[in-house]
Amino acid sequence: MTHRAVFLDRDGTINEEVGYVNHLERFNLLPRVGEAIRLLNQHDWKTVVVSNQSGVARGYFPESLVHQVHQKMRDLLKREGAHLDGIYYCPHHPDVGVPPYRQRCRCRKPATGLIEEAVKELGLDCSQSYVVGDRGVDIEFAGRIGARAILVLTGYGKGEWEYCKEQWKVKPDYVAEDLVEAVHWILQQEK
Numbered sequence: 001m002t003h004r005a006v007f008l009d010r011d012g013t014i015n016e017e018v019g020y021v022n023h024l025e026r027f028n029l030l031p032r033v034g035e036a037i038r039l040l041n042q043h044d045w046k047t048v049v050v051s052n053q054s055g056v057a058r059g060y061f062p063e064s065l066v067h068q069v070h071q072k073m074r075d076l077l078k079r080e081g082a083h084l085d086g087i088y089y090c091p092h093h094p095d096v097g098v099p100p101y102r103q104r105c106r107c108r109k110p111a112t113g114l115i116e117e118a119v120k121e122l123g124l125d126c127s128q129s130y131v132v133g134d135r136g137v138d139i140e141f142a143g144r145i146g147a148r149a150i151l152v153l154t155g156y157g158k159g160e161w162e163y164c165k166e167q168w169k170v171k172p173d174y175v176a177e178d179l180v181e182a183v184h185w186i187l188q189q190e191k
């Protein structure tokens, strides 16, 4: 039995884009994100966060902070009756910092390493799944895993859409104001 999933970018999609979440206090959910994820939970979608966190490789914060931030994310969502089925992140960067964080890894989006892990662990079918994110890299990532792509206009989304979309090899299937609108669109497609 395979499950369908919504792969969620983190910064700028779930929480406020602040450059780098280099302190627990800088992690704040965007409006109505709890409602959006709760809706997916209620409709039997697996919710999986897929996030590049190169701030670790860059030496801006320790990897332990990423875990603290993810605990805070789970706690804040829980208050809204929402949960995540998986959280996957890449702490690497190809040319900044020191090994082992500095490496040409297979898990930095748009590479698909993180998804291969998630697919195995959670039994997911990417062809039935969606990616939601605020950057071109998220859209390209969706193309590589064979999922449908939604760009949200939160975070970097507005600027990405206005100034960068001509360069994108993969175009989003839908552009949404925010995560809750993206989720409404997904649920409508699947009716």
Ligand SMILES: [Mg+2]
Residues within 6 Å of the ligand: 009, 010, 011, 012, 013, 133, 134, 135, 155
């Ligand atoms: Mg983002």
Ligand SMILES: [Zn+2]
Residues within 6 Å of the ligand: 090, 091, 092, 105, 106, 107, 108
């Ligand atoms: Zn990586």
